[in-house]
Amino acid sequence: MVPSPSPVPGPAPAPVLPGHRAVLAADAPMRLDGGGSLGPFTLAYQTYGQLNAAKSNAVLVCHALTGDQYVAETHPVTGKPGWWELMVGPGRPIDTDRYFVICANVIGGCMGSAGPKEVDPATGRPWGLGFPVITVADMVRAQALLLDHLGIDQLFAVIGGSMGGMQVLQWAAAYPERVFAALPIATAARHSAQNIAFHEVGRQAIMADPDWRGGDYMANGTKPTRGLAVARMAAHITYLSEPALHRKFGRNLQDRQRISFGFDADFQVESYLRHQGITFVERFDANSYLYITRAMDYFDLAAEHGGVLADAFRVPGAGGGRRGTPVRFCVVSFSSDWLFPTPESRAIVHALNAVAANVSFVEVQSDKGHDAFLLDEPEFYQVIRGFLDGCAAHRGLPRKVG
């Protein structure tokens, strides 16, 4: 750990990000799985569509590791389209003419919600590694406070892919009465050894960068951009399938007729990966990467329920017994996803079957790997649309908010 020099230069003023801010846990701090607490704290969020009078048409979208709240609008830092514009918008599967969509930056994140990049009110300096290590359950607990803040008792649906899917599962397990329908996508009820291993490589790459400064880089005016770029490159490979890489790049050369016999990016796949690393560091905070990967590693829903995943989906029943969750589930996996492969989704489905829950399961045939849930996969969007339409009919939601 590099000690921070004193007096420290102040952190550069953070860019002002557009959107909503809620200050939560103002009356009482929110407890954290790690034993500490947090509060008051800020959650940055975006909404799309209109909340109906009964407040029964809210859909919470949960973002993945490096996602954020800008689901269906131009990203304020990158200028690129929202990360799920194929899914969310007027006439889209999550139809903003019908539903009120909420997406909050997770705690630990770096787009305005409480996290290591933000200022610790107790010290007036960035939290850095002083920010408490959080879990997926903590992220969800913060979202539940946001719903309280918005006066929403029950979500019509909660949906997310990858780490977003972990949040969906946690929502259904922790707040079954607040969720009508849950759509965990390309996810798992626990992080595997291989997943942890890849995350650890990323963390070590960041921590190996001298500009990380033991996590205190903001006070030191440095940024561990090289380490963070390497972390992103390694992770990015895991988001794509080998067939997708082969189809997209194969052994094609980048802007040259023959190999250079050097260490430049001869191959398109190298150039692509380097680009992924370089652009990522412009929008993401290295310490946030540490915190969020850690939260994913720690996720193990069965372990929280005595090692029996099905018990995560039981609720108090008549006469003091336990019955299956009333939440309706739509579980989706992608055939070429090797980061969260289909057997992980099947394990979730088996647990739901064991409690006789209402569950649909689809393995979408795709060669696009884990990232398929963000890409143009018509079958996937049809599945989500169909499931939500059915749930909306049950719930009596009209086609348009009226």
Added chain:
Amino acid sequence: MVPSPSPVPGPAPAPVLPGHRAVLAADAPMRLDGGGSLGPFTLAYQTYGQLNAAKSNAVLVCHALTGDQYVAETHPVTGKPGWWELMVGPGRPIDTDRYFVICANVIGGCMGSAGPKEVDPATGRPWGLGFPVITVADMVRAQALLLDHLGIDQLFAVIGGSMGGMQVLQWAAAYPERVFAALPIATAARHSAQNIAFHEVGRQAIMADPDWRGGDYMANGTKPTRGLAVARMAAHITYLSEPALHRKFGRNLQDRQRISFGFDADFQVESYLRHQGITFVERFDANSYLYITRAMDYFDLAAEHGGVLADAFRVPGAGGGRRGTPVRFCVVSFSSDWLFPTPESRAIVHALNAVAANVSFVEVQSDKGHDAFLLDEPEFYQVIRGFLDGCAAHRGLPRKVG
């Protein structure tokens, strides 16, 4: 690129490694695929067993990326057993009572053969990035010169896994008259986009380390150990299967009863990976890692033969035509190897079938991933033993050198 200061401190004296040294290409430099040449240059090698009078019992073992010539003896740096003691030794499948085994450190390596760590005779300083970028074919060309040096016209067999298997394929393609039997194991006729991507992550991790100093770290008295450790960690994941990681580590914690809510190695898999990184840097040179990964990336045997892999295995026939290679092949893959998956081996077998070559192919059922070729897999060793025994009978080699 960090310019090297002048005057430079001299490099630390390299530890003296035991074994043989051959100075090759002393009369005429060896041409390189990159257009340059190399020579005179040193090849460091080990031998086991005795060469028979006819010089017909030589087996060349080709090592993988981070392997070396210490196949069947205690490693002089790590003190660990030789990397293929299960395969090579008295009574082993490659029986040193019967065969004369040769293994040379590849050029570009760091265990005594010409490479970036060694001194460039032209300057008296370590080559560093001044060493020419080499290919698998260059490695094999150097080995062929070593055979000339040893007076061996034809190898009884050439065998190797992973990058060693690439060398085996190159041997059979470039010198079919000098190879009686070829055993490419857990390999491919070309490096895939995903393989290149993982290598590029490793190279970027090394180059991101400020101690790399633009490759000139030896002159600067630094070592990019952190970057090299990250490179090794990322690569190591690709050597193991997800089931093997799950079986070996799962989500087991390391020396603790519960998670620490921090960034220490909570999980055994993290601790294991960190250990892999730390121990690797003690025995391997960062620039060698760049050169050797690059050689693997460049390997594409079909591309060298007009895009038709089968043409790599055709030799001049009667009447000016072409016929299939006379080399006998034993191709082995492992069912859980996702770095060099079975379809890559099948592609080799199909090409050999297309020229009616003599080929055996076995996919060994194993959950150990790519590293299975180094581990205790009885079926694998039986296959190698059986194939070599059959070839030895054809070749008329007695059970013991006599």
